[in-house]
Amino acid sequence: MPPDVAQLSEHLLVYRGPINVGIVRDGAKALLIDSGDGRVAEALGPIGVTSVDPIVFTHHHRDQACGAWFLAARGARLGVPAAERDCFDKVAAYWSSPQSRWHLYNLHPHHLMLAEPVRVDMTFAAGDTFTWGPATLRVLPTPGHTDGSVSYVVDVDGRRTIFCGDAIAAAGQVWDIHSLQKGTQTTDYHGFLGARPQLVESLGRLKAAGASALVPSHGSIMADPSAAIDALVTALGRCYDRYVAISALWHYFPNLFAEYAGRKDLMPIRQGKPVPGCLRHFGTTWMLISRDKAAFVMDCGSADAVKEIRRRLSAGEIRGVEGLWVTHYHDDHVDGIPDFQKAFDCPCITDRSVAAVITDPLAWRLPCLSPHKARVDRATTDGESWRWHEFKMTAYHFPGQTLYHAGLLVEGEGLRMFFGGDSFTMAGIDDYCAANRNWLGRGVGFDRCIGLLEELQPTHIFNPHVDVAFDFTGEQCRSMRANLAEREKLYGQLVPWEHANYGMDEPWVRCHPYEQPAAAGGEAAVDVVVTNHSAEARPFACRAVLPRAWRPGLPQDAADEPADAGLVTAWVRGQAPAKSEGRVRLSLRIPGQCPHGRWVIPVDLVYGGRDLPQPPPPPGGARGGGGGGPSPRRPAITLTRLGHPLP
Ligand SMILES: [Zn+2]
Ligand SMILES: [Zn+2]
Numbered sequence: 001m002p003p004d005v006a007q008l009s010e011h012l013l014v015y016r017g018p019i020n021v022g023i024v025r026d027g028a029k030a031l032l033i034d035s036g037d038g039r040v041a042e043a044l045g046p047i048g049v050t051s052v053d054p055i056v057f058t059h060h061h062r063d064q065a066c067g068a069w070f071l072a073a074r075g076a077r078l079g080v081p082a083a084e085r086d087c088f089d090k091v092a093a094y095w096s097s098p099q100s101r102w103h104l105y106n107l108h109p110h111h112l113m114l115a116e117p118v119r120v121d122m123t124f125a126a127g128d129t130f131t132w133g134p135a136t137l138r139v140l141p142t143p144g145h146t147d148g149s150v151s152y153v154v155d156v157d158g159r160r161t162i163f164c165g166d167a168i169a170a171a172g173q174v175w176d177i178h179s180l181q182k183g184t185q186t187t188d189y190h191g192f193l194g195a196r197p198q199l200v201e202s203l204g205r206l207k208a209a210g211a212s213a214l215v216p217s218h219g220s221i222m223a224d225p226s227a228a229i230d231a232l233v234t235a236l237g238r239c240y241d242r243y244v245a246i247s248a249l250w251h252y253f254p255n256l257f258a259e260y261a262g263r264k265d266l267m268p269i270r271q272g273k274p275v276p277g278c279l280r281h282f283g284t285t286w287m288l289i290s291r292d293k294a295a296f297v298m299d300c301g302s303a304d305a306v307k308e309i310r311r312r313l314s315a316g317e318i319r320g321v322e323g324l325w326v327t328h329y330h331d332d333h334v335d336g337i338p339d340f341q342k343a344f345d346c347p348c349i350t351d352r353s354v355a356a357v358i359t360d361p362l363a364w365r366l367p368c369l370s371p372h373k374a375r376v377d378r379a380t381t382d383g384e385s386w387r388w389h390e391f392k393m394t395a396y397h398f399p400g401q402t403l404y405h406a407g408l409l410v411e412g413e414g415l416r417m418f419f420g421g422d423s424f425t426m427a428g429i430d431d432y433c434a435a436n437r438n439w440l441g442r443g444v445g446f447d448r449c450i451g452l453l454e455e456l457q458p459t460h461i462f463n464p465h466v467d468v469a470f471d472f473t474g475e476q477c478r479s480m481r482a483n484l485a486e487r488e489k490l491y492g493q494l495v496p497w498e499h500a501n502y503g504m505d506e507p508w509v510r511c512h513p514y515e516q517p518a519a520a521g522g523e524a525a526v527d528v529v530v531t532n533h534s535a536e537a538r539p540f541a542c543r544a545v546l547p548r549a550w551r552p553g554l555p556q557d558a559a560d561e562p563a564d565a566g567l568v569t570a571w572v573r574g575q576a577p578a579k580s581e582g583r584v585r586l587s588l589r590i591p592g593q594c595p596h597g598r599w600v601i602p603v604d605l606v607y608g609g610r611d612l613p614q615p616p617p618p619p620g621g622a623r624g625g626g627g628g629g630p631s632p633r634r635p636a637i638t639l640t641r642l643g644h645p646l647p
Contacts, residue, residue, distance in 0.1 A: 002046045006221065008213060009157035011134050013047065015040040019063055019217045022163045024156060025049060026133030032076070033152050033163040034058055034217060037604075038067020041074075052076045054121065056137070058165030059149040060087035061112045062602060064217060068118045069548070077121035081139075083148030087113055089120045095600050103331055104367045105187040107435060108147055110179060111365075111506075115600040116548060124150060140209060142167045144199025145179050151202075153209050162211040162225070167202055169219030172231030173496050174199075177239075177503040178434040185256055189367060190249060192432045193240050200236065203229045219496055235494050241265070242487045246428035246480050251466070267479060270426035272468030273460060276415055282308045284332050284464035286419060288410060290389035293319040298408070298419055299327050299464050300336035306343050323388065326350035327421030327464060328405040329357040331370040338372050347377035351397050351406035355379035363513030366404070367435045380406070398423060400449040401430040403437040407449070409456055417469075418458035423449055425463055426470040429480060437507065439533070440488040440500050441579070447484050450477050501533035508533060509605055512583075521592035528603055529583045532576035538608040540576060544569045544586045545602045550594060568604065 001007060005023070006014045015021040021040045022033030028048060032040065032055040044052065054077040057065055065088065072078055080088045087094070091114045094100050100111070126141040135156035142151045145166040152163045169175040182194035206214065207229045214222040214229075222228040244260050246267045260266065280287040284301040287309070295318040297309065312318050321344040327333055337358070341348065350358070355376040357364050362371070380395035387393070391412035398407030400423025408419040422430050429446050431438040439445035453461070454477050460469035472480075488500050495503030502508055508531040518524040528542045551566045569586055576582025588601065 002043045005043050005047060008161060008215075008221075009159050011156050012154065012159070012161060014215055014221065015043050017043075020163075020215055020219075020221070022152070022154070022215060023047075023049070024132060024135045024137075024154065026135075029053070029133065031056070031132045031135070031137075032071070033154075034064045034165075035068045035071055036064065036066075038070040040067070041071060054079050054132075056124065056152060057081065057084075057088070058151060058163060058217060059146045060084040060114065061110065061146065061166070062114055063112065064165070065114055065118065066545075066602070068114075069116065072118055078118055079122040079124055080120050081148045081150045082123035082125045083143075084109070084146065085120055085123050087148075089117045091115070091117045096598055101365070102369060102371045104369065104435075105189040106183070107181055107188040107367070110146055112179075115545070115602050126150075140205055142202035142206060144195045144202050145174070149202075151206060153211065159213070160209070160211045161213045161215060162206060162209060163215045164206055164217075166217050167199065167206060168214065168222070168228060168232050169216050169496050171222060171224075171228035172235045173219065173494055174232065174236075174503070175216070175218040176495060176506070177491060177500075178506040181434050186253065189433050190253065190256065192243055192434055193236070196236050196240055200233055203233055235490070239487070239490050239494055242483055242490060243431070246483050247432060248425040248428050248430040249432055250427035251425035267428055267476060267483075270470050270472065270476070272426060272466070272470050275467075275469055276413065276417065276460065278413060279417075279462075280312070281467045283336075285309075286462050286464060287312075287318075288391070289318055290391070292389065293317070294322045294389060295320065296323045296325065296388060297321060297340070298325045299333040299421075300324060300340040301332045301334070301464075302336045303339045305336045306339045309340075310343065322346050324348045325408055325419070326354055326358065326374070326376075326406065327408075327419060328402055329354050329361075329366070329370075330368040330402070330422065332368070333421070333464060334358055334374055335370050335372065337374040341375055348375055349378045349380060349395070350376055351395060352379040352381065353397055353399075353404045354406050357404045360513070362515050365507075365510075365514045366402070366437075367433055396452060398449055398452070399437075399439070399445050400424065401436055401438075403439070403445075407452065409458065415460060416456065416458045417460045417462065418453065418456060419462050420449070420453075422463060422465065424461060424470075424472075425466055434504050435506060437505055439505060440484060440491060441533075442485070444579075445484075447481055450481050450484075453477060497533075499533040499535075501531075505531065505533065507531075509603070509607075511601075511603060518588075518590055520590055520594040520596075522590055524588045524590060525585050526588070526601070527583050527585050528572075528574075528605070529581055530574065530576045530605070530607065531581050532578060534578060534608070536578050538576050538578075538582075539573065540582060540584075540605060540607045541571045541573045542584060542586065542603050542605045543571045544588055545604060546588070547599050547601070550591050550599075571606075 004016050011025050013023040017036050019036040021036050024031040028050045030049040030052050035055050056079040124139045128139040138153040140151040142149050149165050154161045166175045180193050180195040183191040184194050214225040283305045284299050285305045286298045288296040323346050358374040382397040385394040391410050394409040396407035398405050410417045491500035510529050512527045530540050532538045546567050572584045574582045574584035
């Protein structure tokens, strides 16, 4: 038996590659459950399997199915959950839709989508049952990780085993936390862990099916499914509890948490405070007015804000506009900037992290991102101060609501006014969208922000969506930081990774730029940026997976070579220092015959060695040609677009 194959019974095996692939064997024939990147094919020969048909999929994620085309080209028919069919055979519609790219408030279907479509031969719905060789398979709907996820209940050799996709990874664990982001009463944007009730229902169904083993896509085979599931349900409840206790959403949508109302472990909501006379609020804008009637504008979310400023100018309330500060990159804070910059000649100032996004949005894929470029005249560093009329201003990097966020302390008139963007309301912190990259840990994310509030002791805190001022007591700051420290532990225990942030922070592997124009016959370069959330340095290696159409002479349905032959770039190695980013550059040569259009280039990553299902061999030539080597396809992706910029 090859070392990466586990035999559960005579006819049932599991290939333990980057994902677990189920193998139901009948003589020289096999049915597979999920394909992973296709390298399962290498393990089939040694166990005497010469033909695969069909392959059935638990869900559409790229790491489940990126090798499916290769096996399909050798005759395997593909069966997928009916609800996710479009995520297999119509992926171009997803990739070309502006709705998958800009102003993202809904995050389903998931972004971990196949780069290229595969042919679908059959679909499965809840309760479908079929026999294959010695086995009976029943389809169990188990949404949560994705909307259309299913599990396969396999009865063979007198045993019942369930292949449950990513519904559970191990006792008390899920593979990641960010994929559970889902809206219930509003958009997905406000739905941190919003798929939890759905997942808990799915877990109940898995438990009731009474299997003797549970095989997850990522994680370890569970011999006591009931105990593993109970531990996960309890862990999810605890994690959600801690989130609700200090959520800013109590201010915006108290009904979201109706079932928690009145609970004693919630942080008490602060009363608002009157707004000092030097400030005005309209739209998402706070405007500071000096004694001599100069205006300093903070955020400009729409053309209406520009009209409002003009109105106040003509009414004589202000005599000129002297600056624009941007709290963070979200569309409802920046969409009016192009109009503002046409109307008023003054510097635009913001933290470097925000400037990087709003001056070049094409390079990023983030929630609530606007495609319009803004001009930034001064990108500030953390702690940089300047005078503006009778006020002293100090800029901060303020990774609260998003990682790309600024804070501004304005001192004057005996006040210490802190403009914290969307990071806080009087109910707590604004971390309801995991895609905003809210890191947990001492000195990062909200812990850093609250620490700064403790140090700066503002008399007033302002949020662009709240029309009064507020503040926090020292006790509240301490309790929020204690909550976050507890969450770092709880969320860390919830995922099979070295730190909670790997489960929270989907773009811990990302490509920069995310999207770029390029020309046929030319070259493109992209940086793969790896955020190492671990406490020690981690080596990594990556390579790009090129579109099949780019490989000259590759008939897509008759490949007779290794799955990745000619379709991947050489491995490039990098090193990510502890709690920091590592970065390597991949160069892509674009074929001269490349048709005009949008091309999606996923990236293979080998990271460290500890976090992967098997230790990676030295990448880059161990088997020549850049092929081979464990290489789970992580959710990093770049869009390379040929010809002209986006609509
Ligand atoms: Zn998945
Ligand atoms: Zn925001």
